[in-house]
Amino acid sequence: GQQVMQIPQYQHVQEGEDFTTYCNSSTTLSNIQWYKQRPGGHPVFLIQLVKSGEVKKQKRLTFQFGEAKKNSSLHITATQTTDVGTYFCAGRSGFTGGGNKLTFGTGTQLKVEL
Amino acid sequence: NAGVMQNPRHLVRRRGQEARLRCSPMKGHSHVYWYRQLPEEGLKFMVYLQKENIIDESGMPKERFSAEFPKEGPSILRIQQVVRGDSAAYFCASSSQASTGTVNSPLHFGNGTRLTVT
Numbered sequence: 001g002q003q004v005m006q007i008p009q010y011q012h013v014q015e016g017e018d019f020t021t022y023c024n025s026s027t028t029l030s031n032i033q034w035y036k037q038r039p040g041g042h043p044v045f046l047i048q049l050v051k052s053g054e055v056k057k058q059k060r061l062t063f064q065f066g067e068a069k070k071n072s073s074l075h076i077t078a079t080q081t082t083d084v085g086t087y088f089c090a091g092r093s094g095f096t097g098g099g100n101k102l103t104f105g106t107g108t109q110l111k112v113e114l
Numbered sequence: 115n116a117g118v119m120q121n122p123r124h125l126v127r128r129r130g131q132e133a134r135l136r137c138s139p140m141k142g143h144s145h146v147y148w149y150r151q152l153p154e155e156g157l158k159f160m161v162y163l164q165k166e167n168i169i170d171e172s173g174m175p176k177e178r179f180s181a182e183f184p185k186e187g188p189s190i191l192r193i194q195q196v197v198r199g200d201s202a203a204y205f206c207a208s209s210s211q212a213s214t215g216t217v218n219s220p221l222h223f224g225n226g227t228r229l230t231v232t
Binding site for chain 2: 031035102
């Protein structure tokens with residue numbers, strides 16, 4: 001079945017440093033979504049990328065979708081303590097009409113120290 | 115506008131008992147998904163339902179686990195004869211529609227039910 005891996009599994013940074021998490025799928029994706037889960041909380045949708053090579057920005061967050069639609073990245077510039085949490089990518093393989101199952105990546109847990 | 119409501123928030127069961135987890139999707143959403151999350155791990159897909167139909171249950175164990183989403187009322191994830199390995203956070207999510215071409219509707223998650231089996 002489809003597998004979605006993320007690296008690194010954990011990342012500790014000093015406040016103000018940059019952070020990047022990478023997402024790799026074993027199969028080509030129709031789209032990729034990113035979610036953030038705060039400690040003790042639930043996943044919250046951040047963004048969706050659909051087109052090959054697409055880049056989207058949300059303030060200090062930059063999201064990329066690879067040309068082959070099998071990988072993606074999330075980059076945070078100048079991290080803040082509010083960025084703490086686990087970031088998950090999630091993708092759907094191919095186009096199956098009514099199929100809407102998302103496979104989540106393994107997640108990257110970000111800790112930000114003052 | 116209420117979000118996805120899950121209850122109970124915490125559930126403790128002894129081995130062999132039954133666990134029932136409830137999920138009310140966001141208003142207007144007819145697609146419900148259940149995911150399981152172990153501590154420090156990712157979200158594992160269990161089942162995808164629409165009203166009165168199971169669309170994809172490929173992630174659900176064949177035994178002891180069942181899910182439903184009746185015409186009226188919340189979606190229910192039922193675990194019979196729980197074992198310690200069932201201890202996890204169970205998240206329900208809903209979306210407004212399935213896929214339209216290559217675009218998926220975002221998932222809106224509930225706060226989860228933390229199941230502890232003693």
